């Protein structure tokens with residue numbers, strides 16, 4: 218297998234979002250959890266997305282895991298590696314976008330790296346280096362209240378400069394609009410000045426196509442699914458990947474009970490949970506009980522097990538920003554987040570033991586904790602539920618045939634859980 222494109226994603230929902238985008242653009246794609254072991258039977262593919270849970274861990278660990286993934290992808294022939302980050306640039310001043318980019322840049326010998334989280338299909342656009350989420354700048358969007366990485370600065374040149382050892386430049390929209398040669402020339406100019414990375418503006422998919430053509434001539438890029446779309450379209454338009462080879466069939470139905478778990482506290486997920494209350498039983502976890510070790514996961518399982526035969530259930534830890542802030546003040550941000558993620562993993566593990574084979578998880582860190590606990594080594598991409606969220610068919614899972622959906626907290630329409638269940642049969 219010689220990979221046309223290698224990808225390293227810093228969380229699992231982000232990885233499935235990217236795998237979905239690449240598949241839809243015509244690349245045969247598989248999503249692996251971590252660097253695959255030699256005995257994992259991978260189909261013949263154009264792209265591999267290695268999923269890491271590295272967005273919110275200590276920067277040194279994120280760097281070493283990303284470098285290992287990069288090494289594996291390059292050893293499978295990937296000439297270009299995309300480091301997939303969140304379309305809302307989720308990170309803190311300690312990292313991990315800057316430190317990982319610096320390390321992968323050093324390993325690849327890249328001059329100036331193109332960086333953009335733009336993903337117009339989901340309302341993420343970048344202009345003059347400023348990230349917009351829908352109609353508002355990042356720092357005015359719901360991301361200002363993210364439980365782990367609240368985003369308070371929409372100027373990504375500044376945000377990345379605080380995390381990186383290299384100087385950060387800008388390739389503005391006027392340059393992108395002038396086309397591939399103009400972007401090439403600007404990048405060469407920045408590299409000549411010793412600037413190691415540049416935020417590149419993008420508002421429409423056509424901007425990402427221009428960016429993809431230039432980025433594909435290099436060894437490394439950093440961005441969200443939008444730049445993945447650009448890279449994939451460039452591979453197809455230049456004939457490096459045969460178009461139309463990819464299929465996103467979800468395959469045979471798996472049946473069995475279905476369950477939903479929500480750990481995201483995003484506005485979109487809170488609305489989706491409220492709407493799900495109309496169509497399935499919903500249990501709201503008591504977060505203080507989780508953190509103080511009061512057997513809250515067992516209570517949730519006792520509630521869920523007798524209901525599974527009658528239809529899907531939803532278990533949520535999600536809370537409004539002021540409740541999240543109050544909980545964090547009582548217990549600390551990381552302790553609260555970690556304890557809730559582990560409770561979600563406990564619940565998922567036992568739901569699968571109780572027969573659940575169709576599982577929907579809302580939240581990137583939450584999905585990471587759940588998928589790790591279920592020890593699923595990889596996924597094939599199925600039908601698209603909503604922009605950035607595909608049905609995933611587990612490959613090599615201990616529990617056998619399983620369908621999952623890993624939803625980024627911010628993604629999906631108001632009826633997301635119903636939409637997902639309709640496609641996960």
Ligand SMILES: Nc1ncnc2c1ncn2[C@@H]1O[C@H](COP(=O)(O)OP(=O)(O)O)[C@@H](O)[C@H]1O
Nearest residue numbers: 364481534536541554557558580581582583626
């Ligand atoms: N009620 C709550 N209070 C505080 N933190 C919470 C609560 N519920 C979930 N969390 C934590 O918030 C984080 C949500 O992150 P994540 O799952 O990545 O969602 P998103 O996709 O919206 O970023 C996780 O670490 C989760 O454990």
Ligand SMILES: O=C(O)[C@@H](O)C(=O)COP(=O)(O)O
Nearest residue numbers: 230231234303304581625626
């Ligand atoms: O790029 C995106 O927005 C998503 O693919 C993503 O990374 C999701 O992260 P979470 O919102 O933490 O699930």
